Each structure stands twice: as C-alpha cells, then as structure tokens.
Amino acid sequence: MHNDTSHHYFVPDPSRWPIIGAVALFALGLGASFTVNGIAAGKFGLLLGVLILLWMLFGWFGDVIRESLAGRYQRREDASFRWGMSWFIFSEVMFFAAFFGALFYVRTISVPELGNEQHQLLYPGFAASWPLATGPGISAPYQAMGPWGLPAVNTLILLSSGATLTWAHWGLLSGQRWRLVFGLGLTVVLGALFLGLQIYEYAHAMNELGLSLASGAYGMTFFMLTGFHGLHVLLGAIMLAVVWLRVLRGHFNAEHHFAFEAAAWYWHFVDVVWLILFVFVYWL
Structure with a gap:
C-alpha cells in the first residue's frame, strides 16, 4: 500500500524542553536581579541559567535535527x-x-x-x-x-x-x-x-x-x-x-x-x- 506523507502534518510528541527553557530564563532573571543588587548568589544563578539554557538548546535542536533526518518534515512542515x-x-x-x-x-x-x-x-x-x-x-x-x-x-x-x-x-x-x-x-x-x-x-x-x-x-x-x-x-x-x-x-x-x-x-x-x-x- 502506498503511504504518501506529503498531505500529513507531523505533530511531535510532548517535549520537556519548553519547561526546561522556562527554568533557564527564570534562573537568568533571578541571577541578574541578585547580581545588580550585590547579592552573592546572583553569579551562581546566572551561571546556572546559562548552563540550563545551553542544555535546552542542544537537546531541543538535536531532536529537531533527528526528526528532519528521519524524514518527518515534508512540504507542509517546510512551509511552517x-x-x-x-x-x-x-x-x-x-x-x-x-x-x-x-x-x-x-x-x-x-x-x-x-x-x-x-x-x-x-x-x-x-x-x-x-x-x-x-x-x-x-x-x-x-x-x-x-x-x-x-x-x-x-x-x-x-x-x-x-x-x-x-x-x-x-x-x-x-x-x-x-x-x-x-x-x-x-x-x-x-x-x-x-x-x-x-x-x-x-x-x-x-x-x-x-x-x-x-x-x-x-x-x-x-x-x-x-x-x-x-x-x-x-x-x-x-x-x-x-x-x-x-x-x-x-x-x-x-x-x-x-x-x-x-x-x-x-x-x-x-x-x-x-x-x-x-x-x-x-x-x-
């Protein structure tokens, strides 16, 4: 049976990366607030936020690359x-x-x-x-x-x-x-x-x-x-x-x-x- 995927739209599984990105931005914002007010924990918050953000970026874009290589993205996904x-x-x-x-x-x-x-x-x-x-x-x-x-x-x-x-x-x-x-x-x-x-x-x-x-x-x-x-x-x-x-x-x-x-x-x-x-x- 011929399976034409060009008329379907790929919907990914639920992902943990958006909430991880939100945690990273929260840590960055909190760390920046602490830093400008001279609180010692501010630099730790900034470092933690950067590390979590990098983890999110590598993980999320890695998932997208793997989905692309697997042929999940066709004409409609490309248009999006x-x-x-x-x-x-x-x-x-x-x-x-x-x-x-x-x-x-x-x-x-x-x-x-x-x-x-x-x-x-x-x-x-x-x-x-x-x-x-x-x-x-x-x-x-x-x-x-x-x-x-x-x-x-x-x-x-x-x-x-x-x-x-x-x-x-x-x-x-x-x-x-x-x-x-x-x-x-x-x-x-x-x-x-x-x-x-x-x-x-x-x-x-x-x-x-x-x-x-x-x-x-x-x-x-x-x-x-x-x-x-x-x-x-x-x-x-x-x-x-x-x-x-x-x-x-x-x-x-x-x-x-x-x-x-x-x-x-x-x-x-x-x-x-x-x-x-x-x-x-x-x-x-």
Missing part, C-alpha cells in the same frame, strides 16, 4: 518553518526600527528643541549639533567614531561574508560540496573576524576617544545600536557554524536544506542592518 523564520526576522526588524527611531528622534527632534531660545536659559552654551559635544548627561569630553578606517573595513568584511554565503548556497544547489564547505566555513571566519574587530573598536573608543555610555545621547545610541547588532552577528555566526558542522556530516541536499536557508536569511538580514547602521550611525 519558512513562515516561522519569516515572522522571527520581522520581529527583529521591529527591534531595530525602534532603536533607529530613537536615534532619529534624538537627532531631528530632541537636540534641535534643546537648542532653541527657550531652552538656552536652562542649558546655557548648549550647541544643538550632532554628535553632541556639550550638554546635560555628558560627564566627560569625547570624540565621535568616524566612518572610515575600522568601521569601513568591518563593512567590507560583512559584505564579503554575504557574498561567500551566497557562493556556498550555489554550491549546495549545484551539488558541489567542496564549494559549500569552503564558502560556509569562510563566512563563519569572516563573522568571527568582524566581532573581533568590533571588540577592538570598542576598546579604541573607550580608551582613546573617551566614548562610553556616559557620553550623552550619542554614546548611548552608538553602543546600543552597534552592540545590539554585534549580538545578532554572534547569533548568526553560531547558527552558520552549526550548519557548517552538519554539512561536514553529510546533511542537506539540493531539495532539503531549510536549516541552511534559515541561517542564510538571518545573515543577510544582519548584513542589510549593518549597511543602514553604517550610514546613519557612523557616516551622517
């Missing part, structure tokens, strides 16, 4: 995964939209408003220019981070990583595994290089430019946007590294490779966000 990843990236777009909105509000509304004649009595000598050099909330002089030099190099690195990832995707679709392995591995290396240079940039900004979170609105928006983006680069690099390890084990083919596509979507999203960030945070 694609919609899920699309909405996840959309939620990340909204995160960055809020942060860029804060930058826009400060630069085009708040700073000009503070520089008008009515506010000169409250803040004498305030210069309504960007980046702010004087004004309330600025505890020490600083220099703004320029666009050329290290930020431009990092831009080139991240754009190159998008090209190597696309090259790896072509290798997957054409059955050239060597291109897939080399291109994907190179993408991970470029992502790690980007993060390393960003750490160096932060050290340069704090030690030589005097730029910190205490540097008024400019310092806060600079570190908020670049730091949040750096977190996304780290997550994307981890995703691509896991996919690369799976490629080495012979996973994926030209017809079934959504895990690769999902990580690639995320990485290209990170690339686009960096281009916008480079223009509005570093350049303009």
Whole structure:
C-alpha cells in the first residue's frame, strides 16, 4: 500500500524542553536581579541559567535535527518553518526600527528643541549639533567614531561574508560540496573576524576617544545600536557554524536544506542592518 506523507502534518510528541527553557530564563532573571543588587548568589544563578539554557538548546535542536533526518518534515512542515523564520526576522526588524527611531528622534527632534531660545536659559552654551559635544548627561569630553578606517573595513568584511554565503548556497544547489564547505566555513571566519574587530573598536573608543555610555545621547545610541547588532552577528555566526558542522556530516541536499536557508536569511538580514547602521550611525 502506498503511504504518501506529503498531505500529513507531523505533530511531535510532548517535549520537556519548553519547561526546561522556562527554568533557564527564570534562573537568568533571578541571577541578574541578585547580581545588580550585590547579592552573592546572583553569579551562581546566572551561571546556572546559562548552563540550563545551553542544555535546552542542544537537546531541543538535536531532536529537531533527528526528526528532519528521519524524514518527518515534508512540504507542509517546510512551509511552517519558512513562515516561522519569516515572522522571527520581522520581529527583529521591529527591534531595530525602534532603536533607529530613537536615534532619529534624538537627532531631528530632541537636540534641535534643546537648542532653541527657550531652552538656552536652562542649558546655557548648549550647541544643538550632532554628535553632541556639550550638554546635560555628558560627564566627560569625547570624540565621535568616524566612518572610515575600522568601521569601513568591518563593512567590507560583512559584505564579503554575504557574498561567500551566497557562493556556498550555489554550491549546495549545484551539488558541489567542496564549494559549500569552503564558502560556509569562510563566512563563519569572516563573522568571527568582524566581532573581533568590533571588540577592538570598542576598546579604541573607550580608551582613546573617551566614548562610553556616559557620553550623552550619542554614546548611548552608538553602543546600543552597534552592540545590539554585534549580538545578532554572534547569533548568526553560531547558527552558520552549526550548519557548517552538519554539512561536514553529510546533511542537506539540493531539495532539503531549510536549516541552511534559515541561517542564510538571518545573515543577510544582519548584513542589510549593518549597511543602514553604517550610514546613519557612523557616516551622517
């Protein structure tokens, strides 16, 4: 009897991983609360939360990988995964939209408003220019981070990583595994290089430019946007590294490779966000 599973939807067995993830997040939140209030148990709570979270991630994604290799996911499951990843990236777009909105509000509304004649009595000598050099909330002089030099190099690195990832995707679709392995591995290396240079940039900004979170609105928006983006680069690099390890084990083919596509979507999203960030945070 012919068994066609393409019209069925796979429903997994009840899983323990969601409740374990909730315990991990609770431990992280409790540990963070204790730590900021100087309670010694806070660091233990943070460590415990991280360890439980890592256990949950390895276990849950391991189950998904095993189900995929067993052929449980067909056309309808694939469509669900694609919609899920699309909405996840959309939620990340909204995160960055809020942060860029804060930058826009400060630069085009708040700073000009503070520089008008009515506010000169409250803040004498305030210069309504960007980046702010004087004004309330600025505890020490600083220099703004320029666009050329290290930020431009990092831009080139991240754009190159998008090209190597696309090259790896072509290798997957054409059955050239060597291109897939080399291109994907190179993408991970470029992502790690980007993060390393960003750490160096932060050290340069704090030690030589005097730029910190205490540097008024400019310092806060600079570190908020670049730091949040750096977190996304780290997550994307981890995703691509896991996919690369799976490629080495012979996973994926030209017809079934959504895990690769999902990580690639995320990485290209990170690339686009960096281009916008480079223009509005570093350049303009």
